[in-house]
């Protein structure tokens with residue numbers, strides 16, 4: 001194995017963490033870049049019940065903390081830097097971070113997703129500071145009325161999380177929800193959660209205190225006063241640091257084993273921590289066998 005081949009990983013969510021730990025086990029010390037929190041999107045999850053090993057489920061932030069502990073235990077160092085650009089020239093990747101420029105022979109992209117901007121509603125100026133795409137700023141709130149726009153697992157998970165200390169209203173423009181029946185049943189059983197289906201937000205108006213949502217539903221138009229709005233209407237891959245010339249070469253570099261996309265950043269339909277972890281381990285094993293000249 002060539003000792004000069006450096007492996008860099010962009011993102012320390014479940015996928016990047018799993019890849020880093022498996023590489024370390026194989027005798028390869030990767031450069032693991034993370035600009036946010038170790039554990040990534042998992043911090044947003046209320047209760048993770050499908051991750052083997054936790055018979056009663058585990059909070060997302062708690063699981064992320066265990067991941068971090070395990071990284072430290074196996075001796076993987078985290079570079080607290082944002083990858084600003086990634087290019088590939090002369091057979092090497094050039095990585096520009098907030099702190100330095102480094103080269104690497106192999107790169108694992110584990111940068112997850114970013115929320116899709118909420119569009120289609122008129123939003124007045126005073127409203128923007130009360131519209132959130134992440135549950136973190138709302139986590140410590142109590143006694144508030146929080147609207148959540150969306151209809152998938154994330155919207156229901158957010159509602160169940162926030163309704164522990166607040167009231168939540170899920171605004172779904174469709175007539176049915178795509179969320180797991182289990183989450184829907186729990187939300188229906190909660191006196192603090194209301195779901196409004198076939199309801200569109202036409203306008204979001206900022207008031208001194210909060211927001212007024214102007215809604216349109218088959219029964220007519222109306223308004224709803226809330227303290228904040230949390231958007232859960234979908235996420236797309238976070239790959240904005242790839243220089244434009246690299247995007248067209250991603251497929252070829254993947255086929256050569258130089259570039260690996262793992263976890264949610266892949267365009268996959270199914271985005272789960274459990275899948276991301278498996279992806280990360282698989283990529284690390286492919287890298288190890290590839291470097292040994294024993295590709296499988």
Ligand SMILES: Cc1cc2nc3c(=O)[nH]c(=O)nc-3n(C[C@H](O)[C@H](O)[C@H](O)COP(=O)(O)OP(=O)(O)OC[C@H]3O[C@@H](n4cnc5c(N)ncnc54)[C@H](O)[C@@H]3O)c2cc1C
Pocket residue numbers: 010011012013014015016033034035036037038039040041042043044045046047048049050051081082083084110111112113153154155157158238241262263264265271272273274275276
């Ligand atoms: C509300 C909610 C509930 C969920 N519940 C569950 C559940 O019960 N079970 C389950 O299995 N999954 C659940 N998930 C999904 C799970 O959180 C994700 O599938 C998983 O976190 C994806 O892991 P990842 O490593 O691919 O990406 P992410 O977790 O998104 O991690 C990507 C990391 O990359 C970092 N990053 C991005 N760009 C850069 C850059 N340029 N430089 C440096 N770092 C960068 C980010 O800061 C982030 O930490 C839930 C998600 C949500 C939103």
